[in-house]
Structure formats: structure tokens, C-alpha cells
Amino acid sequence: MATSSPNSSPTTVSLKLMIDPKSNRLLFAEAGKDFVDFLFYTMSLPVGTVISILSKQGTVGSIGNIYGSIQSFGDSIMLSAPKKDTLLKPMLLTNQPTSVAFLLPSMQSSKHNILYKCYSNSCKNVSFELKSRCPCGTYCMDQNLTFVNPTNKAAYSGDDCGFVKGGVHYMIMDDLAVKPMSATSIITLLNKFNIKDVSYLEEKIIAVGVKEGVELLRASMQSKTVLSAVFLGKKESSMKSEPTH
Known part of the structure; x- marks a missing residue:
């Protein structure tokens, strides 16, 4: 569920982590439409936009050097200013209703x-x-x-906004695989992790804002244990990745 102050755009969404405290292992996260919409929205971002977001808060590997090279090239090398601009600030062809895109910094097209x-x-x-x-x-x-690019926010409100249907609880795996939550899917997951007693499982509620949104985007390109890396501070090298399919 998104939270916000009165008369303002949403600032965070809620994510519930289910943790096995004995092994300090994340089993899954429970989320609503707003968080899943954010995850799916990242698939629409051009590479140049992703590099622009991540490079402001740390290194992004060698592809960041390509971005930096384009920035440093002047009119004597680039064929035209429009060509340079469309590489550094690609046009976002997917509409950005606030309930989807607010977990990332403002992006200039x-x-x-x-x-x-x-x-x-x-x-x-x-x-x-x-x-x-x-x-x-x-x-x-x-x-x-x-x-x-339409800017009528009234056209993007409620369950008609974004990518997935509201009123559904979603299960997010540590590697960001998403599936609708059901009793069957939970039982299957508990059996896979050999969880016999659910009473000792720990719930941790996380407020996901822009900072966490950026870190999720970064970790999704580097790790198969994304939620653990961002919210539990676990390095992938110290964890065994569990298949989710």
C-alpha cells in the first residue's frame, strides 16, 4: 500500500518481508499492486536513463564509461546535439503515472x-x-x-493505472520473481525451505522510497538475492541463491 501526506503524491510503498530467523534467510516478500507496478515499470526504462539514475549514486560498471564518454564529447565529434541528447536522456515512451514512477528520481527526457x-x-x-x-x-x-506524452494525471488513477490489477496480494521472491500469492504457493515455498513451524517466522515491514527504489534497481543488475542485499544487508557472496522456478 502506498503512503503519502495529505494533498501530495505517494512517497513510499509498504513491503512485508517474511524471514526465517534461525537461518536469517528471506523466504519471500508480500506486496501490493503499487510495488509490483514499480518493478514492472523498470522494464520500460531505456539503458541511458538507468545509467543516469545509478551513476549519480555510485559506479555502474564499464557501461557507465560509455555514458561518460558521450557526455564529454562536444560538437566537434558528435554529429548533432539531438543525437547526443537522445542517448543521454532517452525519451520515455511509457507513460509515467505517479503511482508507478515515484520510487525513482525525476528523470528528464x-x-x-x-x-x-x-x-x-x-x-x-x-x-x-x-x-x-x-x-x-x-x-x-x-x-x-x-x-x-499525456500528462493528465486524472487519467491514471486507481486500479486503471500501472500494469497489474489491484486487490491482489503478490509474492516477491528474493530474485524479484513475482507471482500472485495463494495458499498453494506459500505451502510449496515453505516445503522447499523445509519450514515445519510457521509460528517462529518473522515479519518485517519495510517502507520503500526513492532511495530504496534506486538500490533495488542497482541490485537487480548485480545480484540474484536482491531483497536480501537491499533490506537485510546481505552480500550475495555470503548467500546461496535459491531457485524459484
């Missing part, structure tokens, strides 16, 4: 958001490149079309 089509009224092809050759014939694509 490229200002060069003009699309081009050819002269033919019947052609449906578009391109970011001015005067590129249209596949439908011999025309150049030089007719301006402006990309519009």
Missing part, C-alpha cells in the same frame, strides 16, 4: 522529441531522423510530427 513522416498521407511510418528514406516508397521523411 530528451527535448528533441520531434518525429518525422514522409509526404504520403497513407503512410504510417515515423522516424526520429530527418530526411531518412521512408520504407514505403521513394519519399524522404521530412514532415514534422511532435510526440506528445
Whole structure:
């Protein structure tokens, strides 16, 4: 469930961790629509946007050097400012309703958001490149079309917003595999971990905000024990990854 102050956008979502205290092992996390929507939303982010987010709070491996190289190249090397801008600040083609994207820092998209089509009224092809050759014939694509990303927040409210249905409890594995929660799935998981007595299991409620959202994004690219790494402070090298499929 998302929490917020009055008359403001949500600031955190709640995540319930189920932990085996004997082994200090995370069994699974229970989450609602808002957290699952956030996880699924990360799949829509361009690489340039992900690197921009993560590089502000630490290293991101060698791909960060590619990003830095593009930043350092001036007009004497880059073919055009729009080409550089679209690499460093790619256009986010997925709408960003606040209930999905608020767990990540604000992201600025490229200002060069003009699309081009050819002269033919019947052609449906578009391109970011001015005067590129249209596949439908011999025309150049030089007719301006402006990309519009809807900003009417009223259109993205409640259960119609995001990616998954509300009113469902979701089970999140340590490696971020997601499935609807059911008695069968819980029993199967407990049997896999050889849990005989559920009474001693520990519940830990986590408030997930922007800081945690960024760390989840980073850990998802480095670890198969993401929730443990972010919320329990466990390094993957000290843990045995459990298959979830």
C-alpha cells in the first residue's frame, strides 16, 4: 500500500518481508499492486536513463564509461546535439503515472522529441531522423510530427493505472520473481525451505522510497538475492541463491 501526506503524491510503498530467523534467510516478500507496478515499470526504462539514475549514486560498471564518454564529447565529434541528447536522456515512451514512477528520481527526457513522416498521407511510418528514406516508397521523411506524452494525471488513477490489477496480494521472491500469492504457493515455498513451524517466522515491514527504489534497481543488475542485499544487508557472496522456478 502506498503512503503519502495529505494533498501530495505517494512517497513510499509498504513491503512485508517474511524471514526465517534461525537461518536469517528471506523466504519471500508480500506486496501490493503499487510495488509490483514499480518493478514492472523498470522494464520500460531505456539503458541511458538507468545509467543516469545509478551513476549519480555510485559506479555502474564499464557501461557507465560509455555514458561518460558521450557526455564529454562536444560538437566537434558528435554529429548533432539531438543525437547526443537522445542517448543521454532517452525519451520515455511509457507513460509515467505517479503511482508507478515515484520510487525513482525525476528523470528528464530528451527535448528533441520531434518525429518525422514522409509526404504520403497513407503512410504510417515515423522516424526520429530527418530526411531518412521512408520504407514505403521513394519519399524522404521530412514532415514534422511532435510526440506528445499525456500528462493528465486524472487519467491514471486507481486500479486503471500501472500494469497489474489491484486487490491482489503478490509474492516477491528474493530474485524479484513475482507471482500472485495463494495458499498453494506459500505451502510449496515453505516445503522447499523445509519450514515445519510457521509460528517462529518473522515479519518485517519495510517502507520503500526513492532511495530504496534506486538500490533495488542497482541490485537487480548485480545480484540474484536482491531483497536480501537491499533490506537485510546481505552480500550475495555470503548467500546461496535459491531457485524459484
